[in-house]
Ligand SMILES: Nc1nc2c(ncn2[C@@H]2O[C@H](COP(=O)(O)OP(=O)(O)OP(=O)(O)O)[C@@H](O)[C@H]2O)c(=O)[nH]1
Protein backbone atom coordinates (compact mmCIF):
# COMPACT_ATOMS: atom_id res chain seq x y z
CA UNK A 1 0.00 0.00 0.00
CA UNK A 2 1.19 3.48 -0.80
CA UNK A 3 1.85 5.72 2.13
CA UNK A 4 -0.70 8.46 2.62
CA UNK A 5 0.75 11.90 1.94
CA UNK A 6 0.89 14.15 4.98
CA UNK A 7 -1.41 17.12 5.29
CA UNK A 8 1.62 19.41 5.01
CA UNK A 9 2.67 17.93 1.70
CA UNK A 10 -0.90 18.07 0.40
CA UNK A 11 -1.09 21.73 1.40
CA UNK A 12 2.12 22.45 -0.46
CA UNK A 13 0.86 20.73 -3.59
CA UNK A 14 -2.43 22.58 -3.17
CA UNK A 15 -0.60 25.90 -3.02
CA UNK A 16 1.08 24.93 -6.30
CA UNK A 17 -2.35 24.47 -7.86
CA UNK A 18 -2.43 20.67 -7.98
CA UNK A 19 -6.01 19.51 -8.51
CA UNK A 20 -5.39 16.06 -7.04
CA UNK A 21 -4.19 17.64 -3.78
CA UNK A 22 -7.28 19.87 -3.65
CA UNK A 23 -9.48 16.82 -4.14
CA UNK A 24 -7.76 14.95 -1.30
CA UNK A 25 -8.01 17.94 1.00
CA UNK A 26 -11.74 18.06 0.33
CA UNK A 27 -12.00 14.45 1.43
CA UNK A 28 -10.22 15.40 4.65
CA UNK A 29 -12.67 18.27 5.13
CA UNK A 30 -15.55 15.86 4.58
CA UNK A 31 -14.20 13.51 7.24
CA UNK A 32 -14.14 16.39 9.73
CA UNK A 33 -12.25 16.33 13.01
CA UNK A 34 -8.84 17.73 13.87
CA UNK A 35 -7.33 17.19 10.42
CA UNK A 36 -10.15 19.11 8.77
CA UNK A 37 -9.57 21.96 11.19
CA UNK A 38 -5.89 22.01 10.40
CA UNK A 39 -6.62 22.25 6.70
CA UNK A 40 -9.11 25.07 7.21
CA UNK A 41 -6.79 26.97 9.57
CA UNK A 42 -4.04 26.89 7.04
CA UNK A 43 -6.04 27.92 3.95
CA UNK A 44 -8.36 30.45 5.56
CA UNK A 45 -6.16 33.50 5.00
CA UNK A 46 -6.34 32.93 1.28
CA UNK A 47 -10.15 32.97 1.20
CA UNK A 48 -12.58 35.84 0.74
CA UNK A 49 -12.38 36.30 -3.02
CA UNK A 50 -14.99 33.87 -4.29
CA UNK A 51 -18.49 34.98 -5.14
CA UNK A 52 -20.97 32.27 -4.22
CA UNK A 53 -24.11 31.51 -6.15
CA UNK A 54 -26.59 28.98 -4.82
CA UNK A 55 -28.93 27.06 -7.13
CA UNK A 56 -31.80 25.43 -5.33
CA UNK A 57 -35.19 24.04 -6.29
CA UNK A 58 -37.21 20.85 -6.50
CA UNK A 59 -35.64 17.59 -7.71
CA UNK A 60 -35.36 17.37 -11.46
CA UNK A 61 -36.00 21.07 -12.12
CA UNK A 62 -32.89 21.22 -14.26
CA UNK A 63 -30.44 22.70 -11.76
CA UNK A 64 -27.47 20.65 -12.97
CA UNK A 65 -28.28 21.24 -16.63
CA UNK A 66 -28.53 24.94 -15.96
CA UNK A 67 -25.31 25.01 -13.98
CA UNK A 68 -23.60 23.40 -16.89
CA UNK A 69 -24.81 26.12 -19.26
CA UNK A 70 -24.06 28.91 -16.83
CA UNK A 71 -20.56 27.55 -16.25
CA UNK A 72 -19.84 27.68 -19.98
CA UNK A 73 -20.86 31.36 -20.05
CA UNK A 74 -18.82 32.24 -16.99
CA UNK A 75 -15.82 30.48 -18.45
CA UNK A 76 -16.20 32.50 -21.62
CA UNK A 77 -15.91 35.55 -19.35
CA UNK A 78 -12.70 34.12 -17.90
CA UNK A 79 -14.08 33.32 -14.48
CA UNK A 80 -12.50 30.38 -12.69
CA UNK A 81 -15.38 28.26 -11.50
CA UNK A 82 -15.84 25.86 -8.59
CA UNK A 83 -18.98 23.73 -8.53
CA UNK A 84 -20.33 21.95 -5.49
CA UNK A 85 -23.22 19.58 -6.13
CA UNK A 86 -24.84 18.38 -2.95
CA UNK A 87 -26.35 15.02 -3.68
CA UNK A 88 -29.19 13.49 -1.82
CA UNK A 89 -28.24 10.05 -0.61
CA UNK A 90 -31.82 8.82 -0.65
CA UNK A 91 -32.54 5.79 -2.83
CA UNK A 92 -35.54 7.66 -4.26
CA UNK A 93 -33.45 10.39 -5.77
CA UNK A 94 -30.37 8.25 -6.22
CA UNK A 95 -28.74 8.50 -9.59
CA UNK A 96 -28.54 12.26 -9.28
CA UNK A 97 -24.85 11.82 -8.62
CA UNK A 98 -24.25 10.01 -11.85
CA UNK A 99 -26.48 12.46 -13.69
CA UNK A 100 -24.53 15.43 -12.38
CA UNK A 101 -21.27 13.83 -13.26
CA UNK A 102 -22.35 13.19 -16.81
CA UNK A 103 -23.75 16.66 -17.30
CA UNK A 104 -20.59 18.19 -15.91
CA UNK A 105 -18.34 16.18 -18.18
CA UNK A 106 -18.56 19.02 -20.67
CA UNK A 107 -16.16 20.84 -18.35
CA UNK A 108 -14.10 17.92 -17.14
CA UNK A 109 -11.17 18.77 -19.39
CA UNK A 110 -11.13 22.38 -18.26
CA UNK A 111 -8.56 23.00 -15.49
CA UNK A 112 -10.39 26.17 -14.49
CA UNK A 113 -13.55 24.29 -13.56
CA UNK A 114 -13.44 22.26 -10.37
CA UNK A 115 -16.44 20.03 -9.72
CA UNK A 116 -17.10 18.21 -6.51
CA UNK A 117 -20.12 16.27 -5.26
CA UNK A 118 -20.80 16.13 -1.54
CA UNK A 119 -23.21 13.84 0.23
CA UNK A 120 -26.07 15.72 1.84
CA UNK A 121 -26.78 15.54 5.52
CA UNK A 122 -30.46 14.77 5.11
CA UNK A 123 -31.75 11.84 3.15
CA UNK A 124 -33.93 14.00 0.92
CA UNK A 125 -31.40 16.60 0.01
CA UNK A 126 -30.31 19.86 1.45
CA UNK A 127 -26.94 20.94 2.54
CA UNK A 128 -23.78 19.10 3.52
CA UNK A 129 -22.08 19.75 6.85
CA UNK A 130 -18.84 20.73 5.24
CA UNK A 131 -20.19 22.98 2.50
CA UNK A 132 -18.61 26.13 3.96
CA UNK A 133 -15.23 24.47 4.26
CA UNK A 134 -15.30 23.14 0.72
CA UNK A 135 -16.31 26.57 -0.59
CA UNK A 136 -13.31 27.99 1.31
CA UNK A 137 -11.01 25.44 -0.22
CA UNK A 138 -12.17 26.27 -3.75
CA UNK A 139 -11.85 29.95 -2.91
CA UNK A 140 -8.29 29.49 -1.66
CA UNK A 141 -7.59 27.41 -4.76
CA UNK A 142 -8.26 30.51 -6.85
CA UNK A 143 -11.82 29.97 -7.99
CA UNK A 144 -13.51 33.36 -8.12
CA UNK A 145 -17.00 31.93 -8.57
CA UNK A 146 -18.39 29.03 -6.58
CA UNK A 147 -21.71 27.57 -7.69
CA UNK A 148 -23.56 25.43 -5.16
CA UNK A 149 -26.38 23.09 -6.20
CA UNK A 150 -28.78 21.82 -3.55
CA UNK A 151 -32.19 20.24 -3.72
CA UNK A 152 -34.57 22.65 -2.01
CA UNK A 153 -36.33 20.68 0.67
CA UNK A 154 -37.05 21.28 4.32
CA UNK A 155 -34.57 23.50 6.08
CA UNK A 156 -31.95 23.47 3.40
CA UNK A 157 -33.24 26.52 1.60
CA UNK A 158 -32.67 28.65 4.65
CA UNK A 159 -29.16 27.31 4.95
CA UNK A 160 -28.27 28.03 1.36
CA UNK A 161 -29.26 31.64 1.91
CA UNK A 162 -26.67 31.76 4.70
CA UNK A 163 -23.97 30.49 2.36
CA UNK A 164 -24.61 32.08 -1.02
CA UNK A 165 -24.38 35.72 -2.02
CA UNK A 166 -26.94 35.20 -4.76
CA UNK A 167 -29.66 32.57 -4.46
CA UNK A 168 -31.18 31.29 -7.69
CA UNK A 169 -34.38 29.27 -7.25
CA UNK A 170 -34.98 26.95 -10.19
CA UNK A 171 -38.58 25.99 -10.91
CA UNK A 172 -40.36 24.26 -13.77
CA UNK A 173 -43.80 24.80 -15.25
CA UNK A 174 -45.05 21.43 -14.10
CA UNK A 175 -47.50 20.26 -11.49
CA UNK A 176 -47.89 23.46 -9.50
CA UNK A 177 -44.23 24.00 -8.82
CA UNK A 178 -44.89 27.59 -7.91
CA UNK A 179 -47.21 26.57 -5.12
CA UNK A 180 -44.76 23.95 -3.94
CA UNK A 181 -42.06 26.58 -3.88
CA UNK A 182 -44.12 28.85 -1.70
CA UNK A 183 -44.84 26.03 0.68
CA UNK A 184 -41.21 25.10 0.94
CA UNK A 185 -40.24 28.66 1.74
CA UNK A 186 -38.33 29.07 -1.49
CA UNK A 187 -40.15 32.30 -2.29
CA UNK A 188 -38.56 33.87 0.75
CA UNK A 189 -34.99 33.22 -0.16
CA UNK A 190 -34.73 33.62 -3.93
CA UNK A 191 -32.96 36.65 -5.34
CA UNK A 192 -33.64 35.27 -8.79
CA UNK A 193 -36.37 32.86 -9.86
CA UNK A 194 -35.69 30.80 -12.93
CA UNK A 195 -38.56 29.20 -14.76
CA UNK A 196 -36.62 26.50 -16.52
CA UNK A 197 -37.88 24.16 -19.26
CA UNK A 198 -39.23 27.20 -21.08
CA UNK A 199 -39.50 24.91 -24.07
CA UNK A 200 -42.68 23.63 -22.38
CA UNK A 201 -45.75 25.56 -23.34
CA UNK A 202 -46.92 26.56 -19.85
CA UNK A 203 -43.65 28.25 -18.97
CA UNK A 204 -44.65 31.84 -19.60
CA UNK A 205 -47.86 31.51 -17.61
CA UNK A 206 -45.99 29.88 -14.75
CA UNK A 207 -43.37 32.63 -14.79
CA UNK A 208 -46.13 35.26 -14.63
CA UNK A 209 -47.63 33.47 -11.63
CA UNK A 210 -44.32 33.67 -9.80
CA UNK A 211 -43.98 37.32 -10.77
CA UNK A 212 -47.48 38.04 -9.41
CA UNK A 213 -46.65 36.29 -6.15
CA UNK A 214 -43.44 38.28 -5.82
CA UNK A 215 -45.33 41.54 -6.29
CA UNK A 216 -47.17 40.80 -3.06
CA UNK A 217 -43.91 40.94 -1.18
CA UNK A 218 -43.24 44.03 0.83
CA UNK A 219 -39.80 45.11 -0.33
CA UNK A 220 -38.28 48.11 1.43
CA UNK A 221 -37.25 51.04 -0.76
CA UNK A 222 -33.88 50.52 -2.38
CA UNK A 223 -33.73 46.80 -1.60
CA UNK A 224 -33.41 44.13 -4.26
CA UNK A 225 -36.58 43.15 -6.05
CA UNK A 226 -36.42 39.46 -6.95
CA UNK A 227 -36.34 38.88 -10.70
CA UNK A 228 -37.91 36.15 -12.79
CA UNK A 229 -36.04 34.69 -15.77
CA UNK A 230 -37.26 32.16 -18.32
CA UNK A 231 -34.65 29.65 -19.47
CA UNK A 232 -34.35 26.40 -21.28
CA UNK A 233 -31.21 24.56 -20.30
CA UNK A 234 -31.99 22.03 -23.00
CA UNK A 235 -32.36 24.52 -25.84
CA UNK A 236 -29.90 26.97 -24.36
CA UNK A 237 -32.23 29.94 -24.28
CA UNK A 238 -32.38 32.64 -21.62
CA UNK A 239 -28.96 31.75 -20.21
CA UNK A 240 -27.49 35.16 -21.08
CA UNK A 241 -30.46 36.83 -19.36
CA UNK A 242 -29.79 34.75 -16.27
CA UNK A 243 -26.11 35.74 -16.25
CA UNK A 244 -27.10 39.41 -16.65
CA UNK A 245 -29.47 39.25 -13.70
CA UNK A 246 -26.90 37.45 -11.53
CA UNK A 247 -24.39 40.19 -12.34
CA UNK A 248 -27.01 42.84 -11.63
CA UNK A 249 -27.64 41.32 -8.21
CA UNK A 250 -23.94 41.24 -7.53
CA UNK A 251 -23.63 44.94 -8.41
CA UNK A 252 -26.57 45.65 -6.13
CA UNK A 253 -24.77 43.96 -3.25
CA UNK A 254 -21.59 45.87 -4.00
CA UNK A 255 -23.40 49.16 -3.51
CA UNK A 256 -23.60 50.79 -0.11
CA UNK A 257 -21.52 48.18 1.66
CA UNK A 258 -24.17 45.48 1.42
CA UNK A 259 -21.68 42.88 0.34
CA UNK A 260 -19.26 43.61 3.16
CA UNK A 261 -22.09 43.39 5.67
CA UNK A 262 -23.28 40.12 4.23
CA UNK A 263 -19.79 38.71 4.42
CA UNK A 264 -19.54 39.62 8.08
CA UNK A 265 -22.94 38.12 8.77
CA UNK A 266 -21.97 34.86 7.08
CA UNK A 267 -18.70 34.64 9.00
CA UNK A 268 -20.36 35.50 12.28
CA UNK A 269 -22.91 32.74 11.85
CA UNK A 270 -20.12 30.29 11.01
CA UNK A 271 -18.24 31.07 14.19
CA UNK A 272 -21.43 30.85 16.19
CA UNK A 273 -22.44 27.53 14.66
CA UNK A 274 -18.97 26.07 15.14
CA UNK A 275 -18.91 27.21 18.75
CA UNK A 276 -22.36 25.79 19.47
CA UNK A 277 -21.38 22.51 17.87
CA UNK A 278 -18.21 22.34 19.90
CA UNK A 279 -20.01 23.15 23.15
CA UNK A 280 -22.68 20.59 22.51
CA UNK A 281 -20.14 17.90 21.71
CA UNK A 282 -18.18 18.74 24.83
CA UNK A 283 -21.25 18.52 26.99
CA UNK A 284 -22.29 15.22 25.49
CA UNK A 285 -18.81 13.78 25.87
CA UNK A 286 -18.38 14.71 29.50
CA UNK A 287 -18.98 11.87 31.98
CA UNK A 288 -19.22 14.34 34.84
CA UNK A 289 -21.97 16.25 33.10
CA UNK A 290 -23.85 13.07 32.27
CA UNK A 291 -23.62 11.72 35.80
CA UNK A 292 -24.69 14.94 37.45
CA UNK A 293 -27.51 15.32 34.95
CA UNK A 294 -28.80 11.83 35.64
CA UNK A 295 -28.69 12.37 39.40
CA UNK A 296 -30.37 15.74 39.28
CA UNK A 297 -33.06 14.57 36.90
CA UNK A 298 -34.36 12.36 39.71
CA UNK A 299 -34.79 15.48 41.83
CA UNK A 300 -36.54 17.23 38.95
CA UNK A 301 -38.89 14.25 38.54
CA UNK A 302 -39.72 14.45 42.23
CA UNK A 303 -40.36 18.18 41.95
CA UNK A 304 -37.51 19.02 44.33
CA UNK A 305 -35.47 20.94 41.79
CA UNK A 306 -36.59 23.11 38.93
CA UNK A 307 -35.00 22.56 35.50
CA UNK A 308 -33.14 25.87 35.82
CA UNK A 309 -31.58 24.84 39.12
CA UNK A 310 -30.06 21.88 37.30
CA UNK A 311 -28.89 24.04 34.44
CA UNK A 312 -27.17 26.47 36.83
CA UNK A 313 -25.35 23.64 38.52
CA UNK A 314 -24.26 22.15 35.20
CA UNK A 315 -23.14 25.57 34.06
CA UNK A 316 -20.82 25.83 37.01
CA UNK A 317 -19.41 22.41 36.27
CA UNK A 318 -18.50 23.30 32.71
CA UNK A 319 -17.67 26.93 33.31
CA UNK A 320 -15.59 28.08 30.35
CA UNK A 321 -13.89 31.29 31.42
N1 LIG B 1 -37.40 19.95 -21.74
C1 LIG B 1 -36.40 20.31 -20.94
N2 LIG B 1 -35.80 19.42 -20.15
C2 LIG B 1 -34.81 19.82 -19.34
C3 LIG B 1 -34.39 21.18 -19.28
N3 LIG B 1 -33.41 21.28 -18.37
C4 LIG B 1 -33.22 20.04 -17.87
N4 LIG B 1 -34.06 19.16 -18.46
C5 LIG B 1 -34.16 17.72 -18.20
O1 LIG B 1 -34.70 17.53 -16.90
C6 LIG B 1 -34.12 16.39 -16.28
C7 LIG B 1 -33.51 16.79 -14.94
O2 LIG B 1 -32.44 17.69 -15.17
P1 LIG B 1 -31.30 17.93 -14.09
O3 LIG B 1 -30.43 18.99 -14.65
O4 LIG B 1 -30.68 16.66 -13.68
O5 LIG B 1 -32.16 18.49 -12.90
P2 LIG B 1 -31.69 18.71 -11.38
O6 LIG B 1 -32.57 19.80 -10.88
O7 LIG B 1 -30.25 18.91 -11.32
O8 LIG B 1 -32.08 17.33 -10.75
P3 LIG B 1 -31.63 16.77 -9.29
O9 LIG B 1 -30.21 17.16 -9.06
O10 LIG B 1 -31.83 15.30 -9.41
O11 LIG B 1 -32.58 17.41 -8.31
C8 LIG B 1 -33.08 15.86 -17.24
O12 LIG B 1 -33.66 14.82 -17.96
C9 LIG B 1 -32.81 17.04 -18.15
O13 LIG B 1 -32.41 16.66 -19.45
C10 LIG B 1 -35.03 22.11 -20.14
O14 LIG B 1 -34.76 23.31 -20.18
N5 LIG B 1 -36.04 21.62 -20.93
Ligand SMILES: [Mg+2]
Pocket residue numbers: 063064065096100149
Ligand atom coordinates in the same frame (compact mmCIF):
# COMPACT_ATOMS: atom_id res chain seq x y z
MG1 LIG C 1 -28.78 17.95 -10.11
